[in-house]
Amino acid sequence: MNENTHTHRSLLQKLIAAPYIVWMIVFIIVPLAMVAYFAMTTADGVFTLENIKDVWQYANIFVRSIWLAAIATVICLVIAYPAAYILSRTSASAQSTLLMLVMLPMWMNFLLRTYAWMTILGNNGLINSFLGLFGIDSIKMLNTQGAVVLGMVYNYLPYMILPLYTVMMKIDKSVLEAAHDLGCNGAKTLFKVVMPLSIPGITSGITMVFVPAISTFIISRMLGGGSQLLIGDLIEMQFLGNSYNPNLGSAISLVLMVIVLIIMTVMNQFDAGDDKVLM
């Protein structure tokens, strides 16, 4: 009897999960397999590792992408952490308003938001026009690496705030009160109690910012002036560039995926390790 209900439930579960599993197979597994196939074949479909080998000549672009994405992720974390903490500690009504403000920019198209930065940062843009009023020479902001990082931070910041906020919301107030009762001051509570408890939020925030940041291609083109080539641009060039080479493009994508996977695995080790310390 007992066993029966069990199988019955799992059948139901399977049924409920079916749409997602089908979705995953059709739109995630199959495309991934195709990327892998293209990466390891020539244009004529013959097996080769040449494409993968060719990727290494672009090592400097990989390094730059990882570096810029890492900087953007760190800045996001530094900005988002206190913001999420304050957010989680305000009254419920204020929270919903503030939360909406965090998400508000996401309602607008990503490209429009980035395009807007071009007019803000330009030599005759908003900021420089304003500085000009005080006789300050215009500062070159657009078409620099800094502008690319700014674009990443601006666009991906909500993806850092939201998971942090969700985790911090779940921290029981009584835990913080207990910390205070036991003699922790504000800073100590933050570092010894809140921080360890929010590690899952930090790791998922980092993942959600770092992964899209490393593969972005529009931000670097619009804000970097096209001279700060990133991996995303490089992949795009293989498909829409002068020499149509989807095989090399797939190989670069595959290598990028492996690199991201390695970085994420290392990250998760830290996560698990910290959990153990907490226990």
Next chain:
Amino acid sequence: MTKKISLVLAALLGFGAISACSDKLAEPTVNVSDKAYYEKFKEDGLSINVYNWGEYIADGSEDEMMNVNAEFEALTGIEVNYTTYATNEELYAKMKGGGADYDIIIPSDYMISRMIKEDMLKPLDYTKIPNAQYIMDSFKNATYDEGDKYSVPYTWGTVGIIYDKEAVTETDIDWDILWNEKYSGQILMFDNPRDAFAIAELILGYSLNTENPDELKKAADKLTQQKPLVQAYVMDEIFDKMGAQEAALAPYYAGDGVTLMKDYEHLGFVVPKSGTNRFVDAICIPKTSGKEDLAHMYINFLCEPEVALANAEYIGYSTPNSVAFENISDEIKNDGISYPDDEYLNNKTTVYKNLSDDANKLMQDLWTAMKSES
């Protein structure tokens, strides 16, 4: 992956690039030579898929302007599904990726010869395109499609330099001004290797169709040398950046230069004396099209002098249609930009040919290396 990128690009370069013609006309207003030809399929409820460059057809967006697709629909009863692309390479990638179902495409010269070589186009049946008679002789039998078997010229133009009259003091502007340190940080450059290399090749005195690895490498060195002076590598962003005086110099296509000069008084356009690239965009039917009759009809319609004139006026590019050309205002005919004289065209301009795969690959690699250097 290709699709996704194209989608993002399409979104970037023109929101809602996919625009079904919503303004229906009750009656066609355009005068055509042979009405009966166009009405053959009137009651059959057919449709045709047209894939063209963005902003590359008169769309009736201003008063008095013809809406070419709506006219075609009203005249023939054939629905036009009109979509746009931003680069030849995007068009190529879409067609190579499969799943594309286009009946009309309008690639540029070098892309046409590449598509011919790869057997992607259908030979044309000129008995169904009587209006092809209006195409000027100088556009017939072009190097990219000998015998005009696959393409009918739609527009043409040259590449020149857009400059800010307030910032640029020189009167004699030629390609080397894009290497002038005086304008460091004020120069915009093509964000596609073929056009960028062409400028370097013009300065170095090489053929624009060179496949010689040494020459390509030297051209790449020339571009590397220019890089510190370049504010940004862009394409259609040039409109905004030059308009807002973010930059002072930018090489671009003559038709767009004309449009920009109309919109902004501070901008000028010059076709360099030393020579330039002349491009032709021509109408083709992809091999995969199953609607040849309709496609030929559409091509014939685009060659109607009245339609060709409306398109030339809206797009700002030059027309290869002899009757349409006669009706273009003298002001445009004589400004030296849209219609340079024959002597210049014959001696100083070069039409791109498709490069060999090796040359294309080398150019792409050199370009990537140049752009990724910091």
